[in-house]
Amino acid sequence: MPSLKDLRNRIASVKATQKITKAMQMVAAAKLRRAQMQAEAARPYAERMAKVLGNVAAGVQIGPETPKLLSGTGKTDTHLLLVCTAERGLCGAFNSSIARLARDTANRLLAEGKTVKIVCVGRKGYDILRRTHGKLILELIELRSVKVLGFENAEEIGKKVLNLYAEGGFDVATLFYSRFRSVIQQIPTAQRLIPTEIPQVEEAGSGAIYEYEPSEQEILEKLLPRNVSVQIFSALLENGASEQGARMSAMDSATRNAGEMIKKQTLTYNRTRQAQITKELIEIISGAEAL
Amino acid sequence: MASFPFELVSPERIIFSGEVETVVIPASEGEMTLLADHAPMMTSLKTGFLVVGSGKGEERILVQGGFVDVGPKGATVLAERAMPVSEVTGDILAREISRAETEHETVEDPVLKAEAADTVAQLREAKARLGL
Numbered sequence: 001m002p003s004l005k006d007l008r009n010r011i012a013s014v015k016a017t018q019k020i021t022k023a024m025q026m027v028a029a030a031k032l033r034r035a036q037m038q039a040e041a042a043r044p045y046a047e048r049m050a051k052v053l054g055n056v057a058a059g060v061q062i063g064p065e066t067p068k069l070l071s072g073t074g075k076t077d078t079h080l081l082l083v084c085t086a087e088r089g090l091c092g093a094f095n096s097s098i099a100r101l102a103r104d105t106a107n108r109l110l111a112e113g114k115t116v117k118i119v120c121v122g123r124k125g126y127d128i129l130r131r132t133h134g135k136l137i138l139e140l141i142e143l144r145s146v147k148v149l150g151f152e153n154a155e156e157i158g159k160k161v162l163n164l165y166a167e168g169g170f171d172v173a174t175l176f177y178s179r180f181r182s183v184i185q186q187i188p189t190a191q192r193l194i195p196t197e198i199p200q201v202e203e204a205g206s207g208a209i210y211e212y213e214p215s216e217q218e219i220l221e222k223l224l225p226r227n228v229s230v231q232i233f234s235a236l237l238e239n240g241a242s243e244q245g246a247r248m249s250a251m252d253s254a255t256r257n258a259g260e261m262i263k264k265q266t267l268t269y270n271r272t273r274q275a276q277i278t279k280e281l282i283e284i285i286s287g288a289e290a291l
Numbered sequence: 292m293a294s295f296p297f298e299l300v301s302p303e304r305i306i307f308s309g310e311v312e313t314v315v316i317p318a319s320e321g322e323m324t325l326l327a328d329h330a331p332m333m334t335s336l337k338t339g340f341l342v343v344g345s346g347k348g349e350e351r352i353l354v355q356g357g358f359v360d361v362g363p364k365g366a367t368v369l370a371e372r373a374m375p376v377s378e379v380t381g382d383i384l385a386r387e388i389s390r391a392e393t394e395h396e397t398v399e400d401p402v403l404k405a406e407a408a409d410t411v412a413q414l415r416e417a418k419a420r421l422g423l
């Protein structure tokens with residue numbers, strides 16, 4: 001039976017925790033708004049890029065002349081998994097669901113006899129994957145020091161991936177991140193990065209004959225690596241919004257749980273206190289009667 | 292003068308969007324001016340000033356690399372880096388110049404090296420022209 005003092009202390013500590021989770025929730029809500037705005041601002045560029053790429057690629061025949069980024073290496077032996085997660089925890093199942101998707105994919109590929117290489121962006125995914133697939137991880141790219149995610153960050157990662165591809169380090173690259181649907185729903189997604197998936201052009205009138213300057217080939221060669229960075233950038237932005245959304249809902253339920261715990265313990269505290277008073281009264285009364 | 296819809300987007304945001312009459316773009320093969328009803332065209336950009344002219348006057352934007360897509364319905368510029376001249380400061384330019392210089396020194400490929408050298412020259416010129 002805990003004493004009254006113990007109960008009091010426990011309630012105080014749960015209350016302190018509740019204050020922290022409440023504050024974290026509010027911080028996450030503010031950050032979420034910013035992250036969403038950033039993701040929204042970056043969307044037009046990605047959309048236009050996909051359109052332009054679709055237009056250009058539609059007019060190009062796949063042949064030995066086509067850049068490797070579009071046609072692939074002709075093999076699918078070595079896979080690179082680019083796993084983007086958060087730098088911080090306490091955001092529900094956000095990190096673990098991305099890591100689980102990556103791990104399942106890696107296991108499936110390994111079972112098929114392929115070689116798998118992993119590059120982690122974000123500390124948390126690395127921490128989870130290290131336990132099971134530590135030997136496959138090539139590199140950990142940390143973005144902890146980055147306050148506001150800029151295109152440069154994505155470009156840097158893109159460059160590393162492209163260099164590895166140019167060296168023949170892998171045949172297929174897949175990007176893992178979490179798509180932001182709503183505050184309570186984030187969808188872990190795997191997206192093929194290399195060879196480039198050509199977006200379908202739907203727009204009417206896109207059949208117009210384009211003039212290219214310099215040649216179509218050269219433009220395509222410039223567009224494709226750029227597209228890799230753009231995709232990484234939008235994945236990181238989506239991830240940023242998803243992380244804050246996940247943290248917000250995780251902290252919301254933590255706050256609620258703390259509230260319930262406080263209620264329950266306050267009840268126990270009051271009962272214990274009353275029981276003690278009753279006990280003392282009985283002692284006094286029976287003492288008086290005995291006289 | 293006839294106008295046409297024009298958009299300038301960088302990876303981080305839309306920098307310009309609206310009806311314009313002329314756009315001067317620093318294309319990789321030389322500067323060119325776009326007018327309304329231009330034939331569909333794709334071209335890449337080098338570092339330089341992009342000048343947007345509308346009825347109200349003109350706006351200059353410093354762009355570094357990217358692509359121009361001129362379609363039947365207007366023009367879109369996808370810039371790698373872009374900044375309205377009013378936001379450019381000496382510090383930013385100095386940082387960009389040093390970045391381009393390090394790229395020039397580290398890159399091995401002769402084509403890319405020439406491109407980086409061009410970027411450095413263009414940025415220096417931009418700096419001189421803005422008097423920063």
